[in-house]
Amino acid sequence: MACKKISTTSGIEIKEVYTEPSDMNELPGEFPFTRGIQKDMYRGKPWTMRQYAGFSTAEESNKRYHYLLSQGTNGLSVAFDLPTQIGYDSDHALAEGEVGKVGVAIDSLKDMEALFDGIRLQDITTSMTINATAPILLAMYIALAKKQGADLKQLSGTIQNDILKEYAARGTYIYPPAPSMRLITDVFEYCSAEVPKWNTISVSGYHIREAGATAVQELAFTLANGKAYLKAAMEKGLDINVFAKRISFFFNCHSNFFEEIAKFRAARRMWAHITQNLGATDTGAQKLRFHTQTAGSTLTAQQPLNNIIRVSNQAMAAVLGGTQSLHTNGYDEALSLPTEAAAKIALRTQQIIAFESGVTDTVDPLAGSYFIEALTNEVEAAAWMYIDKIDAMGGAVKAVEQDYIQQEIAASAYRYQQEIETGEKVIVGVNKFTQQESSPQNVFRVNDAIRYSQSEKISTLKKERNNFVVKNNLDLLQKAASGTENLMPFIVTSVESYATLGEIADVLRNVFGEY
Template sequence: MAEKKITTSSGIEIKEVYTQAPSPQNELPGEFPFTRGIQKDMYRGKPWTMRQYAGFSTAEESNKRYHYLLNQGTMGLSVAFDLPTQIGYDSDHDLAEGEVGKVGVAIDSLKDMEILFEGIDLQKITTSMTINATAATLLAMYIALAKKQGADLKQISGTIQNDILKEYAARGTYIYPPRQSMRLITDVFEYCSKEVPKWNTISISGYHIREAGSTAVQELAFTLANGKAYLMAALQKGLDINVFSKRLSFFFNCHNNFFEEIAKFRAARRMWAHITQELGATDAGAQKLRFHTQTGGSTLTAQQPLNNIVRITNQAMAAVLGGTQSLHTNGYDEALSLPTEAAAKVALRTQQIIAFESGVTDTVDPLAGSYFVESLTDEMQAAAQLYIDKIDAMGGSVKAIEQDYIQQEIAKAAYQYQSNIENGEQVVVGVNRFTQQEEKEIELFRVDDSIRLKQMERLKVLKAGRNQAAVDEALSNLRLAAMGDDNLMPRILDAVENYATLGEIADTLRNVFGEY
């Protein structure tokens, strides 16, 4: 009987034994093409940023969780927004019913942002915001709050996800058509390069592509292809690649296949260095792929949830060995609900134990030179390049998304993965093997629907107390700018500072751009 072929989750065949490394092994960390890491000393200098993703209910409740996480030793904040905020609806909109504060925090205006960060000095912390269609508005609120705190805008730092292409391809929280969405994104690039130079203006996200069911190779390829599309859009706007490319960041998933994930991160850095160089980047800072990693939400199981602690640890270790710049570890209960405080603490402690007890941070890229890891890095690169070449031939990511190519490829991979679980080819401990009848109940976290009423009341009070004439003028100026080609960020910032709501700003743009 022929021996069964063993492959990675992307279908790359794994040999029984590796006896030589494929490519020349003279690369150094911190040097082009950065396969071994973007810093010469990596974690010997300082560990990755432990950035726990949190946000739910009202701004007050999320603010309490942020203070809790900061007290437990988290190094940066990462904000989750609720669905209405993500798609440009205020909490009192009919379509917001049942969704307010559920998958993140409800932010309707600058007033909510002020409460969200109460007692937190924005100049001393870095904040990541997972927001896309309404990214320009939420960033404007953050800038407005920093100004109110008296911060030097040249010093505030953080990241706005601002990656709309993967929304069309994998996630769905888009508002406007692709061309108008790309305009908003490049307006943010341009504005921040002058006004908020330390801000990462986009986090090009493979995470959601992977969560939608892609393979590791597809996640790598589609993310870099999207990154390339953003580079081209910014170049067409006349921006300098050696300036704006330094502020691009990436966001990857870390899934279960330990060595495949490490190879994916190493290949990603090498490939991005070549992509940026080919498009004219000569500055090393503009060629480096900097990325945040989150452990794989879709790998978590509702059955035997404590098993998830082991999965998350395995994934976090792979992300660290792959050279991530920041990391979020999921809560073990997230297949069932938003994480409880206890689960959030275990998730953070997981990172702290890896950083301070395991020894993996003592040397840079400790797996370099492994016959297997070096071979797999090359094979991941080759497989991803085939996809990128195909997307380039279609005219780039926007065209490939419009032709439904990327969506179809992800759907096929998702179907295959699920089939493999159902036929037992892919073992999931506690789900299709080593199962048990009785599941012990664990404490779950629930968000009450009544918070919508609180948000609606706050909106009523806000609108009664603001200068309505100033709001009307700011929204009228935004509409006129949207009809022309001026940068929209100053207009959005003006509207936000006059306490126009997120929904009012999104509606103003909807009326000019239309909806997709």
């Protein structure tokens, strides 16, 4: 089939890819993939517009998902509340004040059923930002897909499942590093057989950057973590040429436009060499596929409409950097969870870039720029220095245990904040071009009363389910956790009998301890 001719508004034809024979002979879709992982990139199809959402109850979040799908989003991304992230049911004493606040509360398979009511899981791709309790939430998703009659071999999506960055930057870990790595590799092994199209880990630089890391540190620490997961999977006996195709990455796109583009180009090249050096020979296993989210930490409560411009700038950099999937933040997120109006503007930002800007018409439009090429090389060289240092320590797990990565991030965060406070770094509306402002209107708030409704749901569930079966399944899980068996089949069986997330996490706490 002949390719559709693409032209500028003046009728000038745009080629699929531009090269300068003397110094730009590398092509997109070819090792080391600096210029993109697909030959035609967005000329073939645009990135997935995957808007992150989740708040309050499963029923309320379900309404937002239907709204986003009706507005043209083509991938869902689930945010979970803090108790769900750290393995507590909504009725636990430690959940007070946190239920449904920064994401949706999921206590059992019943909530997962409500979350995706009216949505066929086989027809969409879903990303779930969950780490310590990732095996439990993935088990619930699989259990629901089975109830819907889905072919698990066709089920596609991503689970974050990246615990190393939790120790380094974010804090929602439960168990010590060794059993946490076991749970992660159990998910790798289980999905490679049962759910082969599922991305079993999304190695996340996003939270590393949000904690204060520089672009170079985000790149280096994320790839070092990715390397640790590859090695762990290989030690489990998994084939790198199969498994590495199911690793994806999750990067932040911050405000320095050209540095972010260079970071993404360097990331692809570095990962290609890392996988090749570990034995990957299949080009699919050498490709770095990544989702991007615009930088929440750059959003300001002062003059919040300025955030629309910040998000547009960051989204454009992510697209020019070759992302496969993108979430754009709501302009009011420094004040609250995004309102529906802010969520719509965030999605429209992506749609305008995709369909009106012309940046999708050719692959890697900035390639050959002296600045971009030099900056890509410099970002890469600086990131390799960090990775070499981490390798010398024995890898990412050892670097986390020795507090090296945490200290590096903290030092960078401190420098960045100092620059803002001295005015060396300008933040428009915060330390320059400020104005008197009235209190914000139409701020989105989650009612604390939902904790009571969630607790009632749990109470009803425990009366209606077969508690003998639940106890038997949890006992089998505990026995397996004390041994060496893959825990995923036991977790799936437990959630199918409507054991709660907290009950399953507690069984593992009893065996593994807390960190």
